Amino acid sequence: MNYKRFLIEPSPNYAAKIFRCPQMIDNFNFTLHWHRDYEFIYVKKGPLKVQKIDSQIVLNDGDVYFMNSEEIHSYCDVTDDLQFVVVNISPKILKPYFENPDEILTFEIKKGDACDKIAHSLKVLYECENLNDRLEILRIKAIINNISYNLIKYYKNPDISFVKGSDSDDFDCAKSALKYMEENYASDISLTEIANYVGMTPAHFSKYFKDKNEMTFLKYLRRIRLDHAIKDLRDSEMSVKAAALKNGFPNVNSLILTCKEIYGRTPIEMKQFVRT
Template sequence: MKAVEFHLPQDVDKSFIVFRETGDFFPAPWHYHAHYEFVLVTKSTGRRMIGDHIGYFDEGDLVFLGSLLPHVWVNDPVYLNRQADHKADALVIHFTNDFLGDDFMNIPEIENFRKVMKLAERGMSLKGETREKINEIIKKMPEMNGLHRLSSLFLIFDIMSNTTEYDLLASPRFVQNFHYDSSERFKKITGYIMENFDKDISLAEIASVGSMGVTAFCNFFKEQFRVTFVEYLTTVRIGHACKLLSQNDRNVVEVAYECGFNNLANFNRQFKKLKDMTPSDYRKTLNI
């Protein structure tokens, strides 16, 4: 399933895009684009695929997507068969990294939001009060112009910069285009993981790559990724498994061992924990 690259139109008198997507169902195919994107579903239900993550959406669902992250929203059959008693509807915001100039994202006031943009490379599902606040702002933006519209986007940036109410979606392994502005130590650690995730990696081994003791490494890793090393390694392995499963030339047992799992039961358990479905069901779901 190859993603289509979209080039999005923009009004010449506006620095970023706000639009309503409405119809019997959401028509866009599996695609990606250079823009960062907020998607608020106001009506309809279905499933969304973001990178290698498959989740379900209904009214009020809000996600923030990084640049070049493939995604698609697939409505439930009642919409696809045009049997729903209302239209599918969503509000969307698109902006580029340089939508206010080359240096805008480097100003001190935007530092915390830059970190959020890094996280968005995996896709972020917003929840709780954060989602409620941002949803109310987005609902009003189609009728806004000028500084009112721009200041509302800045308010969203501020809310995003000060929240922990989100879930990351695509796995690190799937996201091939991300780059971290960090130390050489950090790059060595992530590089080692990506090259050796299919093998057993002990804490002592990976800590030595960063020239740290095990305790210092665990603290360092949790601060950078907001998950433990073991949790991160599992997401990398499952992300690679999703890629192999999509190729249809390996059975589930082969995929499990190629991704570093020593037994099929553990692979199935970890896959279902992260994807809410079995590897076999995931392979069937890719036929969208």
């Protein structure tokens, strides 16, 4: 079966993406899809129906639900009457706190004090009047850290099983392409080169890649390069120009424009942001 893969852009202000309904109802009108982020749901006013591969979950007032990285899902019958918040947190943010940073951990949230704390944190995020207010941003960062702490501390479950979006047969070529880009992003990778690598014509690969990832090959490649460039800026005293050239950008202006396009900030602003 064919499932869409979404790439979720984190907020430029904090290491997560927050969607609220009914304010952002258009973000929930999708068929079955998956993404790399962990996903938290808190329902203030339900019922909210979450469709999975083999079941439908009905969430009522006050319920919390969690989905692991790459778990296939969609939201059903979302209307203006529903009130809920969805918070996406990238595994990249949590990896430094895993015992094995190369592993994507799985979790299972169960009833208890830690679950109540997560529910309270998600409720606060739903009720924030302005997610981009300077003072609120400070509080949101603390809340995201609190949610992440409780998840890692209390809910690791390596035995939980679910269908991963990347395991579908029609994603194999995309998976190979993504791995190739992750390993060679600093080089001058062309569309023809990567199409040959996965055994497709450039035109076919271009259409196939965008269909599987909701993003063009070049934009995805720039996104990988940007993530590595920002990491270099954060972890060292490297100049913006040096970070650009080291990570595959043709020049410093390309890095700056890509950073503004994705995060709405310059690389220097992102460096200052991630350090706070």
